Each structure stands twice: as structure tokens, then as C-alpha cells.
Amino acid sequence: MLQDIPIAQLMSRRLTCVAPVETVQNAVNIMRNRGVSCLLVKDDGRMVGIVTERDLVTHFDALLARGLLDSASLGVVSAIMAEQPVTVHYNDSLVAALQTCLAKSIRHLPVLNDAGDLVGVVTQTDIVRAYAHILERQLALETDNERLKTLSLVDPLMGIGNRRAMERDLGHTQAAAKRTGSAYGLALLDIDWFKRYNDHYGHQMGDEALRAVAKAIAATLRQGDRLYRYGGEELMLLLPDTDEQGALQAAERARAAVQALQLPHVESPLGVLTLSGGAAAGCKEAGDSLISHADTCLYDAKEAGRNRVLLYESTAPSTT
Numbered sequence: 001m002l003q004d005i006p007i008a009q010l011m012s013r014r015l016t017c018v019a020p021v022e023t024v025q026n027a028v029n030i031m032r033n034r035g036v037s038c039l040l041v042k043d044d045g046r047m048v049g050i051v052t053e054r055d056l057v058t059h060f061d062a063l064l065a066r067g068l069l070d071s072a073s074l075g076v077v078s079a080i081m082a083e084q085p086v087t088v089h090y091n092d093s094l095v096a097a098l099q100t101c102l103a104k105s106i107r108h109l110p111v112l113n114d115a116g117d118l119v120g121v122v123t124q125t126d127i128v129r130a131y132a133h134i135l136e137r138q139l140a141l142e143t144d145n146e147r148l149k150t151l152s153l154v155d156p157l158m159g160i161g162n163r164r165a166m167e168r169d170l171g172h173t174q175a176a177a178k179r180t181g182s183a184y185g186l187a188l189l190d191i192d193w194f195k196r197y198n199d200h201y202g203h204q205m206g207d208e209a210l211r212a213v214a215k216a217i218a219a220t221l222r223q224g225d226r227l228y229r230y231g232g233e234e235l236m237l238l239l240p241d242t243d244e245q246g247a248l249q250a251a252e253r254a255r256a257a258v259q260a261l262q263l264p265h266v267e268s269p270l271g272v273l274t275l276s277g278g279a280a281a282g283c284k285e286a287g288d289s290l291i292s293h294a295d296t297c298l299y300d301a302k303e304a305g306r307n308r309v310l311l312y313e314s315t316a317p318s319t320t
């Protein structure tokens with residue numbers, strides 16, 4: 001967690017200290033030579049103040065206004081240092097330190113350990129940079145997680161939702177149908193004689209055919225309808241807000257689209273690649289039971305000669 005990151009992780013341990021009697025002229029030189037933006041003022045090993053670039057600018061400005069900008073007038077550090085500087089504990093969190101900076105309008109925080117010894121210094125810039133870096137990393141992580149999550153729901157061969165995605169969406173669709181009282185439908189679609197296709201044309205051509213079939217069916221979907229790879233060469237349509245006739249029509253559109261591809265299949269009595277389907281719809285029915293009804297119809301469609309879709313009705317299945 002962002003707020004748990006302790007200041008000890010980003011403070012600078014390189015302390016540049018001066019005595020209260022150090023001249024301001026020397027203090028400026030020390031800051032410039034060491035490339036630091038603040039000096040800690042120590043007397044007898046005890047921190048008594050802090051001098052920042054801002055203190056120097058304010059000091060110079062005041063002297064300039066009085067026409068006194070010469071080395072003698074610059075004085076000593078104790079005259080311009082901030083006494084009893086606001087400190088943070090090295091276990092304080094990054095967020096707490098940033099809040100202190102903002103609340104007190106200060107940019108440099110000496111860091112103390114448990115014994116109250118000075119162990120480092122942290123600037124508001126350090127804190128903001130670390131904060132931005134951590135946020136960036138968190139964002140990248142979240143994006144990666146999101147991408148992984150999406151990938152884990154997509155079938156890599158067909159580029160459509162996989163079985164997991166189907167189960168998740170079926171649950172949502174079923175719950176929504178129960179809530180609203182409107183029917184939802186589904187259809188199971190299975191390519192005909194696909195083993196023969198693979199055997200004759202090879203597995204790679206089989207994969208290409210599966211991709212082409214998925215693409216052709218996806219192009220027939222209405223908004224809100226979803227297509228999934230149910231398993232092997234079997235696909236499933238999930239059709240929210242759809243009654244029995246709507247489900248039958250969607251399945252029939254899918255069947256017709258695959259036939260229209262006219263992919264040669266010399267081992268099929270039909271001459272081209274086709275599919276058979278079973279459709280079902282309901283309102284209060286559980287997804288599993290609709291799938292089982294659709295599966296029965298799919299089996300019947302195969303038995304009836306393939307390249308057709310059947311609808312599950314409470315009385316008897318009917319063809320299109």
C-alpha cells in the first residue's frame with residue numbers, strides 16, 4: 001500500500017551540516033559545491049535549525065531591498081535559519097510526510113530515528129517523485145492484471161469468449177432475466193463432420209476453418225448477443241432479452257452464415273462445411289437447464305441430417 005511506504009526508503013542519508021556561526025557566504029558555497037538544496041544546522045551535535053534555498057533567496061531579497069548585498073552584510077547562518085525545524089520519523093509513511101509538507105508549506109524534512117538522532121533528509125520533490133513513480137507502477141500493474149484477466153476469458157484460436165467467459169456471462173444474463181422477467185435464449189452450434197474435415201484437410205486447415213466460422217457467426221450477432229467457444233468445434237450463442245423464436249432465428253442466422261462461406265468439405269455429404277444447432281429460451285430457467293435443452297435439440301439436428309437448427313419447445317422441437 002502506498003501509505004505504508006516508509007520515508008526511510010526514499011530519504012537521503014547524505015547530510016550536509018554546518019555550524020550556526022558559519023557565514024552565509026560559505027553556506028552558499030557549500031550548497032553549490034555539494035549540489036544540495038538545504039543545510040542542517042548543528043550545534044554540539046544537536047540539530048538546531050535548517051537553512052533552505054528559499055531562506056537564502058528571502059534573505060538576499062531583503063538585503064537587496066536595503067542596498068546591502070555585500071559579503072559582510074550576509075551575516076551568519078544562525079540569523080537566517082529556521083529554528084526547530086519540522087521533522088519526520090523514519091518510519092513515517094510517504095503519504096504522511098507529504099501531508100506534513102503541504103500543511104506546513106515546507107519543502108525539506110529532516111528525518112529522525114527512534115533515538116531522535118538525525119539520520120537523513122527528505123524533500124517534497126523526493127516524496128512527490130516517489131509517489132508518482134509508485135502510482136505509475138500500480139497503474140501498470142492494474143493494466144497488466146486487466147489484460148491478463150481479459151486474456152484468461154478469450155479463446156486464443158477463435159478470438160471469442162471461452163467457456164469461463166460464457167459461464168460468467170450466463171450467470172449474469174440469467175440473474176438479469178430473473179430480475180426483469182424478460183426471457184433470454186441460447187444456442188449450441190456444432191460443426192458437422194469436423195473430424196472428417198481435420199482428417200482430410202489437416203489440423204491446420206481445421207484451425208483456419210474454426211477461425212472463419214467464428215468470424216462469420218460473430219458478424220451475424222445483434223448488439224448484446226455474445227458468441228463463445230463452448231469446447232472443441234462447438235460454439236455457444238448467449239442471447240439476452242430473447243424469446244424462443246428469437247433464439248431460433250439467431251441460431252439459424254449463424255447456420256446460414258457458415259453455409260454461405262462455402263468452405264469445401266469433400267468428406268461431408270453436404271459438400272461444404274456446415275453446422276447444426278439447438279436453441280432454447282426461458283425466463284426463470286437456470287442456464288444449465290437451457291443448455292441441456294439446446295443440447296438435446298442439437299443432437300436431434302445431427303440425427304435429422306445436420307445443417308439445421310432445432311428449437312426446444314415445451315411440446316416438441318420444430319425446424320426452421
Ligand SMILES: Nc1nc2c(ncn2[C@@H]2O[C@H](COP(=O)(O)OP(=O)(O)OP(=O)(O)O)[C@@H](O)[C@H]2O)c(=O)[nH]1
Nearest residue numbers: 190191192193194195196198203206207232233302
Ligand atoms: N483443427 C481443430 N480441430 C478440433 C479442435 N477442437 C476440436 N477439434 C476436432 O473436432 C472434431 C470433432 O469431432 P466429433 O466430435 O467426432 O464430431 P464431428 O466429426 O464434427 O461429427 P458430428 O458433430 O457428428 O457432425 C475432432 O476431430 C476434434 O479433434 C481445434 O481446436 N482445432
